Amino acid sequence: DHNISREILAWRAIKLPIYTVALIPITVGCAAAYLQTGVYFGKRYLVLLVSSVLVIAWLNLSNDVYDFDTGADENKRESVVKLVGSRRWTHSAAWLLLALGMTGLGSVAVEAQNMKPLLLLCCSVLCGYVYQCPPFRLSYKGVGEPLCFAAFGPLATTAFYLLQTRTRFVFAISRAIICSSFLVGLTTALILFCSHFHQV
Template identity: 65%
Template sequence: MAATCCNFTQASSSFKKLHENIQLQSYFTRCHQRSACSVEKDFHRRYGGRLQVERWHQYQHVLCARGVELSPSVNEDVGEESEEDISKETLIWRAIKLPIYSVAFVPLTVGSAAAYLQTGIFSARCYFVLLASSVLVITWLNLSNDVYDFDTGVDKNKKESVVNMVGSRKGIFIAAYSCLALGFLGLTWTAVVERNLRSILFLVCAIICGYIYQCPPFRLSYQGLGEPLCFAAFGPFATCAFYLLHASARVKNHFPLSGTVLSASILVGFTTSLILFCSHFHQVEGDKEVGKMSPLVRLGNKKGAEVVKGAVFMLYALLVAFGLIKALPLTCISLCTLTLPLGNLVVRFVEDNYKDKNKIFMAKYFCVRLHAMFGVALALGLVLARNTKFTSWPILS
């Protein structure tokens, strides 16, 4: 009797699975005339409570073998559907690009920390005026970039483009250059108050790099020169300018440009350029259409992933090299080394997803995390080195 009961249970289970298969086959037969996206969405609604997506994939080959016609691009269509269904709040968040504003915070913080290392002085007023001014300048970069990309057609399908969302190119253009004017006014005012007009030269150079990067008639980003310009603008120019500005009026002697701040600015420029490089991965097709020869258009995504790996390795190699020549204090080397897991995360993510346009979109945000954390570690290391015997050697006095 026990054996009979066992056989009956197994048979019942088999009939249950057979019934489930028949239900699924009947369902897909009725729905195969619909779009692939509708099929998957209805499937999740009807069967999501009883079956996981993984089990559905197991049934696919069975159904296909029985003659049920499934769309070969179902997964691609689902990805497209998800792009279509992006909420307005998500588009606004992407348009604001709040994480990208770390490129204003990091050069200022590292430059101020380098100044504190030499003087022991920190001016909160100077710091926050410079931060607000820098945010305005970055806002100009973002808005004007959307305006000029709208003109060339590269952003015609970009839903998070501010121009596409607002529907007014002229309004965004005016807002962009208003931000630039206010930001530059704040930077100039700080330079006058701190009595260091040399810094204005660095700031003007940084803004010029931003202009020729994207604005006509130059548009050097379309020639694949965006990364070198980004490195120069946010690295040596901006970081050294903030270093010279911060608390320089309180230093009686002529404030020198040191090897420490120059080394730190190179690392800041390196991580900033990595953000820009990774932002091209999901835009290769659109860039090709309008003739924008970004590095990823020239190299391809596979080689681009190798470049990212080499760049992250070079970042930490430079960090160690600057420590060995005593351009950076040991505290900086120790703290920045703690960001290695983030660097590894960037490399692994790009290597695993460079073929997937929908996933690789997130690569630039992983680079933002690395940029921000590396910059904070670098600045904290400079601040802590104030209590050590580390001395920074001057380059220009």
């Protein structure tokens, strides 16, 4: 294990599969909106996807920074902080990615002329913040799964549903999106729960 190349360690640090948690709520939300309205905005979908990936990258990098601070990553060779060689640069990059991601999400909300979904997404990001960032770090207090459920399910999926509608088109949140968002949240929370077990 000590002979693993820096490139492989960097690949592990990227944690590519984690970014599917950005893809699923957007796709489900947009599909539900299409089911309701028959309208699909491809550009909005792409901007939402890229922006969400940036937010997930913030989660990934900031988690590495705070794990480095607590010593949880002491034996983790693929820690981004260790690979970059600077906690400050990693931390700064994380917050820059969040700013870029939120800017992209905000631009779609402005285009859709609907700020309510942006509020839902801010709440989703707040869940991510209290999940891993000090002084909260609620992931260590047994509430990671409920936060994950709320962030990726009812909050994010519903927001993406609302952002994929016609400009100024207002309609009630349907049973389809409520059920879909709960399924997304439950699935994401279960994946997080199972990740605690090395045999899964």
